[in-house]
Amino acid sequence: MITRIGVNLPGVLNSLICTFVLLLGAQEALAGSAVPEKAALALPSKVTQREDSSYLTLNLVPHTVQIGLFFSGGKLSVRGTLPAGCDAVLIIRGPQQEREMHVQGKKLGLWMTVGTATFKNVPALYQCLTSGAAQEIMGRETATAAGAGFQRLKEEMEVRIEVGGVEQESGVGRWKDEFVEFEQSRGLFYLGESELEIGDGQDGLKKVSGEIVIPARSPVGSYRAVLLALKEGLPVARVEETLSVDLMPPVAFLRRLAMEHGWTYGIVAVIAALGAGLGVGAITPSKGAH
């Protein structure tokens, strides 16, 4: 679904406009109304630019990821346009959530669970694709401000570590790093540098394309996709799309039964297991006693 349609202008004019909006640098242009979640996507005052998304389009296909019985992860095709001479960054964020995890530590020389860690204000899924090496297309400060890469996630996170019932004040940064690494290992956090391709388009605009993988363990909910156009390391325009991850009817029915009618679900599960076990046992010929 195309949210904003690019305007038909010659390529030279596009470049000029792109440079123009970069030079403007008007702080007031970054109005909060255009930024749905300021914490994630606001730009710092030093690098704020007039937002001009007329030439920036984003189209995610499909727009809804349907989880059926045989779902093993969804692939989203990313298509869009951006002004010539710009780099692109795509950020997908899942619903915000709170996560509780076990902390592993050594006790008497043995590794085991020694406490709990609670991470608040973390997205259920975070994926960031760029059209080039992140360090080359934007500086660290810009990346952090734009929410591109993991630094901003770590800054937003609230962490509470308890070991042996005592809250730990120090070493919080290390646990944020651990959390990001853990989610990366599960495919829920992903940074794909140079995975957006920029090619020739029509009317002086460039085409941007890529592929996003929504892992099977992604939770149901509304996800936000933001495409940023960067010029000389600074964001010049942004376009946003929403996509949803939903359960298909049979899967939704099973989930509802399990969550809302636990006893019935348990009894059905036991009957099914007994039916399978005794059924196979009954049709299998006995060989007699020892």
Next chain:
Amino acid sequence: MNPHLYLVIAGNSVSIPLLVGLGFGVGLLSGLFGVGGGFLMTPLLIMIGIPPTVAAATDSNQIVAASSSGALAHYRMGNVDVKMGLILLLGGILGGTGGVQIVRVLRAMGNADFLIKVTYVLMLGFVGTYMFIDSLRALRGAVEPAVRTDTEKPSGYVRLMEALPYRTEFPKSGVSMSLLLPFLLGLLVGVLAAIMGVGGGFIMVPVMVYLLRMPMHVVVGTSLFNVLFTCINVTCMQASANHTVDFMLAVMLMLGSVVGAQVGARISSRLKADQLKILLASLVLLVMVKMLFSLLLTPDHLLAPTGGH
């Protein structure tokens, strides 16, 4: 072609052939040794990305299928001592309830994980080593382990067995003892099983062989009978209280395990008691070594999903 199934409670997708294969393997062990296989299946499910709480609860559900299939097969072969099984079950349920409270107290003290893991390793190590050495000696013809000659001086345990009141016959097992003994042993196994978070089949089997002096083939069938009822109870409790039973995952595991249990029961009937015991001992020791490594080696991540041990 590797079809996947989405597991709505686990919130993940797993290869169908892998799940059916795992079910078959653990079902085979179940039919072969009379164990539920939870001590093997739960870690395997966690390894393939199932959250620990869902892995443990769902495993109970699939064990219902495997153990009912295996128990029926053994019952037809005359290998289930229902009387003994019911007494052990009663003790097991009461012990399990008490064990859950012990775990709760340990957790409040902050040392639960340490004690659980150490108990696990020590229990597996002790049971596995004892069974292995005993079976090896028996196979070499040195000693007949479970049967003692009348000329031997009775041990303290035997004297205790004989001194306890409410003596009764267990014709299927060919033994005579106080009702209190299987009840108390069932209680003990129930406590240990609750602390370790497993069904208890692999503790129950050695208890039946060495402490109740039951013949090995009756042990396997009776243990399956016990495991079946324990897991029915656990499945219903987990589904209603914690919503952690993943039915689709259980169905896939069942498809393999019910067949595996039948195959296992048939192989079991062709093996000698000591061959069975030495195989089970090897398996128990293997799991113990794996657990010991997990305690000694630095984990890949210092954070782990909540749930399970």
